Structures are given as C-alpha cells and as structure tokens.
Amino acid sequence: MRIAISADGPSLDTTVGERFGTSKYLLIVSTETGEVQTVVNPGSASLSHSGIQAVITVISKKPDVLLTGYLSPTAEKHLTANGIRVLRGTGGPVSKALERFKQDLIQENTGLDNEPARPAWSFSGRLIHAIKTSASQFANALPVMMGVVLLLGLFQAFVGRDVIASFFSGQGLWNTFRGAFAGSLFAGNPITSYIIGGELLAQGASLFAVTAFLVAWVTVGLLQLPAEIAALGMRFALIRNGLSFIASLCIAGVTVAACRIIVGGCP
Numbered sequence: 001m002r003i004a005i006s007a008d009g010p011s012l013d014t015t016v017g018e019r020f021g022t023s024k025y026l027l028i029v030s031t032e033t034g035e036v037q038t039v040v041n042p043g044s045a046s047l048s049h050s051g052i053q054a055v056i057t058v059i060s061k062k063p064d065v066l067l068t069g070y071l072s073p074t075a076e077k078h079l080t081a082n083g084i085r086v087l088r089g090t091g092g093p094v095s096k097a098l099e100r101f102k103q104d105l106i107q108e109n110t111g112l113d114n115e116p117a118r119p120a121w122s123f124s125g126r127l128i129h130a131i132k133t134s135a136s137q138f139a140n141a142l143p144v145m146m147g148v149v150l151l152l153g154l155f156q157a158f159v160g161r162d163v164i165a166s167f168f169s170g171q172g173l174w175n176t177f178r179g180a181f182a183g184s185l186f187a188g189n190p191i192t193s194y195i196i197g198g199e200l201l202a203q204g205a206s207l208f209a210v211t212a213f214l215v216a217w218v219t220v221g222l223l224q225l226p227a228e229i230a231a232l233g234m235r236f237a238l239i240r241n242g243l244s245f246i247a248s249l250c251i252a253g254v255t256v257a258a259c260r261i262i263v264g265g266c267p
Helices: 050-061 073-081 094-110 123-158 161-167 173-184 190-202 207-219 225-232 234-263
Strands: 002-007 025-030 036-040 065-067 085-087
Touching: 002 050, 002 094, 025 050, 036 050, 050 073, 050 225, 065 094, 073 085, 173 207, 173 234, 190 207, 207 234, 225 234
Parallel strands: 002 065, 065 085
Antiparallel strands: 002 025, 025 036
C-alpha cells in the first residue's frame, strides 16, 4: 500500500500539514518496503490554484490513501474519483499519524473497528501549528514579492507609461477583455497580483482592465491547463476556466460601477 501524507517537512519526524493545498511537502510511504518518497508541493508557495496543483501531484504518484489535516470537498471529490481514499483531520507528527493509520487498518481488516479513529489535537496545538504555518507561508511568499517588485522596476525602465496606458486604454468590454486575457496567461497568487495591479493603475491602466486582470490572474491558468485536464478531466477544466474568465469580465463591470457610485469616479 502507498500512503500519501501532507507534511510541513521532508521527513517522517515533521508535522502533518494542516492544509492539504499549501503543505510544503507530500510524503509517499510504501508499507511494503518502508520507502519514503519526498515530493515538494508545487502549491506551497502559491496561494492561487494550490489545491489543484496538489491534487495533480498526488494523483500522479498513485497512492492508495491520503492523510491530511484539511482539504476542500472539491479536492477530495477528484482524489476519490481517482481511487484515492482520503482521511481528513490527521494531525501531529507524521510518524505517529502513519502508525495510527496502520493500527486502524489492522482493526478494519480484523473487524474490530469499522471507522478509523481521528487523532486528537488540542486547541493550543492547532493554534501553534497555524501560527507556524502562516509564518512559513509568509516567508515563502516574501522572496516572490521582492522579485515582483524588482521585475516591475525593470519593466518600468524599459516599457514606458504610454505603452502600458495604450495597451489598457479606453473603456468598455474590449478593454476589459484584454485585461482578462493578459491575466489568464499565467497562474499567479493574490499577493503578487495586488502589487502588479496597483502599479498598472499608477501607470494609467483603466480599472476595468486591471480588475479583470486581477480576477483572471488568480482564477484562470491557461499555462497549467494541460495538467489540469490530465488530472481533473477536459470537461471540468475547460468549463472551470471558461466560467472563471467570464466571471472576471462581470466582476470588472460590477467593481467599476460600485466605484462610481461610492466615490463618484474611477481610473
């Protein structure tokens, strides 16, 4: 049996990741050989699409079971659809969580217990773990934020304000569409998108285009579409990305309208 465990570190001595999508590592343990495979979770440094990226990674490793603290119902649905049993509510050291699961499995096979016991985790333990997880995520995001600021500086040095304003100039659906299309080309996270969006507004881009860009940036990912299709199916991936693109256009219109009502105008 192959057991996947979301973890905060690369070894069995670390703690089980509280959130499946943003856990730093995924450990794949073979109960037959005892071999432990360490996989870096591609969603750990990104607050956007982290769940999808983690789902794709786990499915590609073909485990029989996933142990984790929390994951969304959507992620659990796609994992179970691929034959992976999901056990939420797991906490504490990975080695102990693994041992508890093995004991529960023995009880199930011998008919002593039909439901695996959920490990107890005190409130103080959860609070400390949440603080550590938040600090770790901030530390991971900080270099990305600094890199974005640096790239924006270089971008402004070579691409003038007039060029940016001309690309996102005007009003209406076409301008909003261009912003949404630009955001759809990449899979970013909210933190970096806010920095980029603020700079675009400062350089003369319209709020229509910037809002559509931000929403598409964090919800649509054309570059990762092939991987999403492979893991979640073509129909789901195309519908999700299509609806997210349309939603970015609608949200841009609503945002500008609300801005005009509240402050009497917008960029």
